[in-house]
Amino acid sequence: MGPRTQDDEKDGRRAPTAGHAPPPPPAPRAAGAAATGAGTGAGTGDVRTGEQRTGTGTGSGTGAGAGSGAGGADERVVAVRRAGALGRRWHAGRLAGGAVLLAVALTGGAIALGAGREPASVPVAADASGAVDPGILGGGNLDAGVTALQAHLRSQPKDSASWAALGLAYVEQARTKGDPSRYPQAEQALRRSLSLTPDSDQALAGRAALAAARHDFPHALSFADAALRRNPYNERALSSRIDALVELGRYAEASEAAKTADTRKPSVPVFTRYAYVHELRGDVRTARRVLEQALATATSPGDTAYVAAQLGQLAFSSGDHRSALAFYARALAADDGYLPALEGRARAQAASGDRAAAIKGMELVVARCPLPGPLVLLGELYEARGGAGDRARARRQYALVDAWTALARANGVDADLDTALAAADHGDKAAALRAAQAEWARRHTVHTADALAWALHVNGRDAEALPYARRATATGYRNAAFLYHRGVIERATGHRAAGRASLTAALELNPGFSPLGAARARTALEGAE
Numbered sequence: 021m022g023p024r025t026q027d028d029e030k031d032g033r034r035a036p037t038a039g040h041a042p043p044p045p046p047a048p049r050a051a052g053a054a055a056t057g058a059g060t061g062a063g064t065g066d067v068r069t070g071e072q073r074t075g076t077g078t079g080s081g082t083g084a085g086a087g088s089g090a091g092g093a094d095e096r097v098v099a100v101r102r103a104g105a106l107g108r109r110w111h112a113g114r115l116a117g118g119a120v121l122l123a124v125a126l127t128g129g130a131i132a133l134g135a136g137r138e139p140a141s142v143p144v145a146a147d148a149s150g151a152v153d154p155g156i157l158g159g160g161n162l163d164a165g166v167t168a169l170q171a172h173l174r175s176q177p178k179d180s181a182s183w184a185a186l187g188l189a190y191v192e193q194a195r196t197k198g199d200p201s202r203y204p205q206a207e208q209a210l211r212r213s214l215s216l217t218p219d220s221d222q223a224l225a226g227r228a229a230l231a232a233a234r235h236d237f238p239h240a241l242s243f244a245d246a247a248l249r250r251n252p253y254n255e256r257a258l259s260s261r262i263d264a265l266v267e268l269g270r271y272a273e274a275s276e277a278a279k280t281a282d283t284r285k286p287s288v289p290v291f292t293r294y295a296y297v298h299e300l301r302g303d304v305r306t307a308r309r310v311l312e313q314a315l316a317t318a319t320s321p322g323d324t325a326y327v328a329a330q331l332g333q334l335a336f337s338s339g340d341h342r343s344a345l346a347f348y349a350r351a352l353a354a355d356d357g358y359l360p361a362l363e364g365r366a367r368a369q370a371a372s373g374d375r376a377a378a379i380k381g382m383e384l385v386v387a388r389c390p391l392p393g394p395l396v397l398l399g400e401l402y403e404a405r406g407g408a409g410d411r412a413r414a415r416r417q418y419a420l421v422d423a424w425t426a427l428a429r430a431n432g433v434d435a436d437l438d439t440a441l442a443a444a445d446h447g448d449k450a451a452a453l454r455a456a457q458a459e460w461a462r463r464h465t466v467h468t469a470d471a472l473a474w475a476l477h478v479n480g481r482d483a484e485a486l487p488y489a490r491r492a493t494a495t496g497y498r499n500a501a502f503l504y505h506r507g508v509i510e511r512a513t514g515h516r517a518a519g520r521a522s523l524t525a526a527l528e529l530n531p532g533f534s535p536l537g538a539a540r541a542r543t544a545l546e547g548a549e
Contacts, residue, residue, distance in 0.1 A: 162192055183213035184223040188256075191229050198391045198424070200431035206230050207432075221251035228260035232267070235434035237463060240264040255285045262293040269464040271300055271495060288314050288323050292330055299334070300466065302496025308334055324354035329361040336368050337499065339530040344368040359385055363394055366401075371532020375405055378535075392421045392438040396446065397535070404535040418446040434462070440471040445536075449478045466492045466502070474505045482512040500526040500533035504541045511544065520545065 169186045173179060187209035194202030207230060213223035228243035241264035247257035258281035265274035278294040295310040311331045318324040332347035345368045351361035366381035382398040399417035402410040421442045428435040436455040443452035456475035459468045470492035476485035489506040493499075507522030523545040532538050 162189060162196065165189060166193065178216055180213045180217035180220055181222060183209050183216065184220055184226050187213060187223065188226045188229060191226065191233055195233060198389045200234075200428045200433045203230060203234060203431050203433065219250050221247040221254045221257065224250065225254050225257040225260065228257055228264070232260055232263050234432050235267070235437070236432075237264045237267040241268065253284050255281075255287060255289060258285055259289045259293060262290075262297070266293075266297065266300070267463060267465060269466075269468075271297065275301075288318065288327060292327065295330070300495055300497050302498055304334065304338060304498060321354040325351040325358040325361060328354065329358065329364055332361065332364045332368070336364060336371070337530060337533075339500075339528075339532075341368045341372045341532060345372070359389055363397070367397065368532075370401060370404075370535050371530075371538075375401065375535075379405065386417070390420055390424065392424055392442055395420050395424070396442050399446065400535040404539070414446075418442065422447070434459075436462075437468060437471055440475050444471070444475045444478050449475070453479050460488075466495055466497050466499075470499075470502045470505055473509060477505070477509050477512065482509050485509045486513050486515075498529055500530035500541075501537055502526075503529065504533070504537055504544075507541070508544055511547075 166186065166189050169182055169189065173182055173186065176182065187206045190202045190206035190209060194200055194206065206226070210223050210226045210230060213220055213226070217223065224243050224247035228240045228247060231237070231240035231243055240260055244257045244261040244264060247254050248261065251257070258277075262274055262277045262281060265271075265277055275297045278290070278297050281290045282294055291310050291314040295307040295314075298304075298310070299307040308331070311327055311334065315324065315327040315331060318327055328347045328351035332344045332351065335341075335347060336344035345365060348361045348365040348368065351358055352365070355361075362381055363385050366378040366385065369375075369381065370378035379398070379401045382394060382401060385394045386398050395417045399414035402414040402417070421438070425435045425439050428438075436459040439447075440452045440456035440459060443449065443455065453475040456468070456472040460472045469488045473485040473488035473492060476482070476488065486509050489502075489509045492502045493506055503522050503526035507519045507524075507526060509519075510516075510522055511519030523541050526533065526541050527538065527545070530538075
């Protein structure tokens with residue numbers, strides 16, 4: 021990677037679901053777009069979901085509006101929880117209505133009901149799965165940037181570059197708010213851009229980002245390649261191409277793509293992906309070096325928070341909880357509302373024995389962005405605490421995963437991996453297996469191999485599960501949850517010595533990898549003696 025070298029991982033990095041492997045790396049992070057007549061830049065940043073501090077709403081006469089409505093986080097979360105309760109009783113024929121209810125919950129009703137409020141001017145905070153580029157739309161204020169673009173496009177509806185920028189911004193809003201109902205708006209804006217300028221590399225890169233956000237990685241790769249044929253230096257397309265190859269399990273090609281991107285467009289988004297492909301091969305040292313260099317060169321609070329959180333996740337996964345807490349503290353010093361760092365800190369606090377602080381932190385995260393990973397983590401923290409009412413509290417968190425999944429699918433998102441990971445331990449085991457099998461049919465990654473192995477295990481099909489559990493650890497990727505799953509499955513298939521070795525390795529790598537999983541690993545190891 022030239023004189024820089026660094027690395028990123030952690031589900032790209034999305035915080036791992038408690039007791040499971042982290043989801044795949046996030047969709048592309050920074051990509052510039054032409055400035056609009058309103059004077060707003062049009063770059064977009066990597067998101068891995070996050071949440072803004074206001075509600076959302078539609079506000080453009082151009083046909084693809086998005087803004088922010090009234091309604092704070094507390095009101096939105098109450099609504100999400102109500103939608104989750106309804107979600108448990110949804111029937112297939114009522115999916116559309118249920119999705120609208122959750123959309124209302126997530127957005128204060130603005131998007132789903134077509135309110136026309138303009139967004140307030142508030143800072144953006146990323147959620148536990150990703151980071152928002154601080155330079156997006158010219159100042160880190162995503163909602164205000166969207167409003168400016170909408171106003172500009174009302175007077176200049178044939179400005180292709182601004183339509184591309186608006187589409188990219190909608191992708192970011194969907195991720196940062198945990199609100200998949202933004203994706204159709206993003207698609208509409210990006211299609212409009214391409215109808216005006218069919219060879220726009222920014223719009224094609226935006227389509228790649230949108231496809232990746234929806235977990236449609238074959239199309240993400242196709243659009244990224246199309247964008248790069250027009251502009252080989254498009255940063256978002258370079259990043260999307262790496263992400264797509266990683267998520268398709270084509271790791272050797274992803275490594276080459278990362279080297280190419282580093283040569284053409286060395287930057288924080290590229291560095292973190294470069295690091296991740298190394299981590300997938302078990303080369304944690306290079307990953308750490310790359311991230312440390314990226315942190316040393318970060319020039320904005322957003323980049324500092326983003327990279328420091330990645331280093332925190334890398335330290336946590338290696339069992340170095342003290343260093344993880346230090347990196348998360350650095351991220352939060354740069355941005356005290358940065359949700360990936362808040363979630364990561366909670367995980368490290370729980371692993372260090374401070375469960376009360378971990379629960380308090382995760383309640384804040386879930387209140388602002390109720391996505392599957394944070395919901396499952398908070399539920400498991402409640403279960404681990406075991407106080408009066410905690411089991412019921414945990415069940416409510418798990419139920420909300422189903423509500424989010426329904427909304428995601430209603431808006432074109434492939435949510436099978438999220439469903440499989442959550443349902444295998446906390447839901448419908450048969451549904452978990454169906455989801456894991458569907459995901460494996462689409463892509464062969466270490467994460468899908470682990471999810472399929474565990475789903476087969478919880479359904480009593482351990483002989484079938486074992487090859488997938490072994491495949492999940494075959495690249496050298498060091499993940500304690502994978503090792504735990506493999507150890508349990510090895511024991512269940514009569515490979516007692518191998519099972520004992522895998523369980524031991526899981527706890528040696530990260531003794532606090534999950535609020536419930538680590539304790540179960542110890543119990544399983546005791547039974548293996």
